[in-house]
Amino acid sequence: MYKLVFSLALSSVLLSAPMTVLAEASPNLGNTAMETDEVFQAFGGKTGLVNIMDDFMINLVNDPRTKPYFDNEKQTYIKAMLVEQMCELLNGGCRYPGRDMKSSHTGLNINRAAFNALVEDFQLAMDKHQVPFRAQNKLLAKLAPMYRMIEEK
Amino acid sequence: MAHSLPSLGFKLKHAVLLACLAASSSVIADTSLSNKLLLTGGVSQVEGAAGGGLTPWAVIGGYGTNDEIGANVHYTYAKTGDYKLDSYGVTVGFYDRVELSIAEQKFDIGNLRNKVTAGLGADVIGRDTLDQTIIGAKVRVLGEAVLDADSWLPQVAVGLQYKRNHDDRFIKSAVIGAKSSDGVDLYVAATKLFLSQSLLVNSTLRFTKANQFGLLGFGGDRHDNYQPQLELSAAYLLSKNIAIGAEYRMKPNNLRSPANAALFGGQKVVDLDEEDAFDLFVAYAPTKHVSLTLAYVNLGNIATVAPVGANYGTQDGVYASAQFGF
Ligand code: HEM
Numbered sequence: 330m331y332k333l334v335f336s337l338a339l340s341s342v343l344l345s346a347p348m349t350v351l352a353e354a355s356p357n358l359g360n361t362a363m364e365t366d367e368v369f370q371a372f373g374g375k376t377g378l379v380n381i382m383d384d385f386m387i388n389l390v391n392d393p394r395t396k397p398y399f400d401n402e403k404q405t406y407i408k409a410m411l412v413e414q415m416c417e418l419l420n421g422g423c424r425y426p427g428r429d430m431k432s433s434h435t436g437l438n439i440n441r442a443a444f445n446a447l448v449e450d451f452q453l454a455m456d457k458h459q460v461p462f463r464a465q466n467k468l469l470a471k472l473a474p475m476y477r478m479i480e481e482k
Numbered sequence: 483m484a485h486s487l488p489s490l491g492f493k494l495k496h497a498v499l500l501a502c503l504a505a506s507s508s509v510i511a512d513t514s515l516s517n518k519l520l521l522t523g524g525v526s527q528v529e530g531a532a533g534g535g536l537t538p539w540a541v542i543g544g545y546g547t548n549d550e551i552g553a554n555v556h557y558t559y560a561k562t563g564d565y566k567l568d569s570y571g572v573t574v575g576f577y578d579r580v581e582l583s584i585a586e587q588k589f590d591i592g593n594l595r596n597k598v599t600a601g602l603g604a605d606v607i608g609r610d611t612l613d614q615t616i617i618g619a620k621v622r623v624l625g626e627a628v629l630d631a632d633s634w635l636p637q638v639a640v641g642l643q644y645k646r647n648h649d650d651r652f653i654k655s656a657v658i659g660a661k662s663s664d665g666v667d668l669y670v671a672a673t674k675l676f677l678s679q680s681l682l683v684n685s686t687l688r689f690t691k692a693n694q695f696g697l698l699g700f701g702g703d704r705h706d707n708y709q710p711q712l713e714l715s716a717a718y719l720l721s722k723n724i725a726i727g728a729e730y731r732m733k734p735n736n737l738r739s740p741a742n743a744a745l746f747g748g749q750k751v752v753d754l755d756e757e758d759a760f761d762l763f764v765a766y767a768p769t770k771h772v773s774l775t776l777a778y779v780n781l782g783n784i785a786t787v788a789p790v791g792a793n794y795g796t797q798d799g800v801y802a803s804a805q806f807g808f
Contacts, residue, residue: 473677
């Protein structure tokens with residue numbers, strides 16, 4: 330009850346400000362979302378993210394360091410989840426519906442080498458879609474700390 | 483030890499050359515042993531540790547991650563108005579935790595020697611180069627410079643550099659007056675990559691007695707004790723493989739040539755006043771196997787003997803370094 334009153338009070342404060350998105354953040358996002366959608370625009374919005382993730386997955390499967398993790402039937406699902414997760418982190422008005430970073434990666438035995446390999450493959454995909462380097466780093470800064478939940482060795 | 487080191491240096495040079503060839507021929511075949519992100523291992527600084535050009539950073543050299551070993555060799559050339567420095571060495575990083583390095587430096591003072599010989603009619607310097615060997619060790623104690631982008635906590639490492647100068651007769655002579663021909667520098671370095679700003683900053687606190695990095699020995703008539711010296715670097719990443727930046731390194735001012743009092747009635751004829759150094763650099767890593775650094779470097783005064791026409795003053799010029807890794 331106290332919570333409801335509090336959130337009503339909060340939303341009335343928020344409504345009076347020129348805010349666009351009021352949706353509650355996904356609890357499984359893995360990091361806080363950005364304050365503005367500036368970087369989201371630099372990624373070409375949601376269409377941009379979909380195209381980037383398509384190439385990202387191709388890179389992951391072609392890279393011998395990451396192939397064992399991604400060369401399977403889950404690609405479409407993972408790509409869709411990544412689009413939603415990146416979109417929400419970039420304040421693009423999405424809500425990530427997937428699992429949290431810890432439980433979705435447990436048992437995969439991911440080490441630093443595999444983590445960095447994935448980052449490199451992501452950078453290549455972002456380069457291909459002409460995402461400016463500074464914008465790439467802003468998103469990577471949101472993703473990098475997730476190594477603490479994803480790595481097991 | 484003192485006798486075996488110069489021949490070790492000679493062998494080291496051959497090893498470095500061979501390794502350069504090996505690395506450049508394996509550029510295309512990316513090994514799976516170099517999984518650190520591009521440029522995040524720094525480059526080889528002038529004394530052989532991973533860092534910027536002048537200062538060691540808290541990063542562990544090579545592209546090895548926590549279950550890999552990475553290594554690289556480097557060659558560095560610096561040319562200021564009146565002096566030249568050649569340096570080469572090997573840096574090995576173990577499991578992103580421990581770094582060992584060895585470097586050989588050759589400092590060309592031929593220009594000064596000629597002027598002094600002509601001016602005094604005696605070859606009091608008696609050599610064209612001053613040489614030293616530097617053995618370094620570094621341990622990462624905490625933090626993760628690159629990935630901990632959500633915290634202010636830097637990566638911190640402690641290190642030491644054992645330096646042995648091979649010209650102890652000259653550096654301890656009345657011209658220079660160094661107190662010792664070997665010494666150990668101790669340092670603590672903190673490095674942080676501010677990823678969303680694409681900015682890397684480092685600060686290092688070094689305790690040292692070294693004169694001009696050790697090329698003029700350790701301690702002198704002015705000071706012969708360990709002094710804390712601050713070293714700062716900042717690098718802005720322009721792209722995945724190009725960084726530009728600046729560095730500043732304090733150096734102690736230990737030397738006062740005994741010859742000034744003994745021969746010249748206390749006049750500062752031999753001016754060994756040491757000043758701080760700084761550089762402006764660009765580093766480029768075309769692949770994980772190669773990185774190239776080009777810099778403007780300013781070392782301040784080194785040795786000026788105005789009455790013989792060696793009216794040198796500030797020494798600044800170009801610094802170029804190439805590194806090949808596995
Ligand atoms: C910051 C880095 C990473 C992010 C943001 C990320 C994100 C995601 C997301 C959103 C999912 C879907 C979660 C769900 O099931 O609902 C997922 C699943 C998965 N990820 Fe990652 N991931 C990262 C790093 C890695 C790395 C380094 C690897 C391996 C090299 C990896 C391998 C996998 C695999 C194999 C799955 C499917 C797991 C399963 O359901 O069987 N991920 N990841």
